[in-house]
Amino acid sequence: xxxxxxxxPSLSVQEGRxxxxxxxxxxxxxxxxxxxxxxxxxxxxxxxxxSSIKDKNEDGRFTVFLNKSAKHLSxxxxxxxxxxxAVYFCAARAEGGKLIFGQGTELSVKP
Amino acid sequence: GAGVSxxxxxxxxxxxxxxxxxxxxxxxxxxxxxxxxxxxxxxEFLTYFQNEAQLDKSGLPSDRFFAxxxxxxxxxxxxxxTQQEDSAVYLCASSSRHSTDTQYxxxxxxxxxx
Numbered sequence: 001x002x003x004x005x006x007x008x009p010s011l012s013v014q015e016g017r018x019x020x021x022x023x024x025x026x027x028x029x030x031x032x033x034x035x036x037x038x039x040x041x042x043x044x045x046x047x048x049x050x051s052s053i054k055d056k057n058e059d060g061r062f063t064v065f066l067n068k069s070a071k072h073l074s075x076x077x078x079x080x081x082x083x084x085x086a087v088y089f090c091a092a093r094a095e096g097g098k099l100i101f102g103q104g105t106e107l108s109v110k111p
Numbered sequence: 112g113a114g115v116s117x118x119x120x121x122x123x124x125x126x127x128x129x130x131x132x133x134x135x136x137x138x139x140x141x142x143x144x145x146x147x148x149x150x151x152x153x154x155e156f157l158t159y160f161q162n163e164a165q166l167d168k169s170g171l172p173s174d175r176f177f178a179x180x181x182x183x184x185x186x187x188x189x190x191x192x193t194q195q196e197d198s199a200v201y202l203c204a205s206s207s208r209h210s211t212d213t214q215y216x217x218x219x220x221x222x223x224x225x
Binding site for chain 2: 004006032034036041042043044045046049089091093094096097098099100101102103104
């Protein structure tokens with residue numbers, strides 16, 4: 001069973017607009033969430049994280065929102081830039097520190 | 112400083128062959144993780160080391176998979192008698208002190224089993 005789900009395999013956004021990537025999880029014991037960005041032929045790169053004691057964390061153009069009651073988090077990118085085009089993975093930190101990833105969402109930002 | 116490096120970057124093996132994949136973590140990083148990423152999927156946890164101790168190997172899919180980190184630095188993931196379903200990208204990640212610190216990933220090794 002998939003404990004972390006990203007239901008949108010792809011997303012296309014115009015440059016300068018907002019990108020919203022969504023992620024759902026099933027295990028209420030998860031207490032820390034991360035977003036990674038991945039370019040082709042490279043490993044995932046850490047982007048931003050959020051603890052379950054918060055509902056929002058912001059870093060420049062990137063903001064992550066957490067809705068614990070809905071077991072849902074989202075990543076907002078404002079404004080979107082062509083260099084943001086990549087695959088974005090949502091992950092939950094499980095016991096021992098291992099990460100449980102979603103399937104990824106491929107973001108395409110068009111000039 | 113240098114990031115996590117992995118070698119080889121690409122490996123083609125015939126079904127039944129043994130392969131060894133290497134990971135060089137960031138210098139001084141205590142924790143090391145291996146993940147397997149199938150095409151179109153997110154990475155899936157395989158195993159975790161703290162220094163030389165393998166503390167969690169619950170994600171290894173079969174006894175054909177074996178990982179080691181004898182001196183607490185470089186790690187090797189070995190797959191014996193490879194099968195076509197082993198074809199995937201194998202990612203290594205390290206974190207500085209605790210397993211809960213941010214994990215930094217290497218570029219991965221793409222394994223293709225024919």
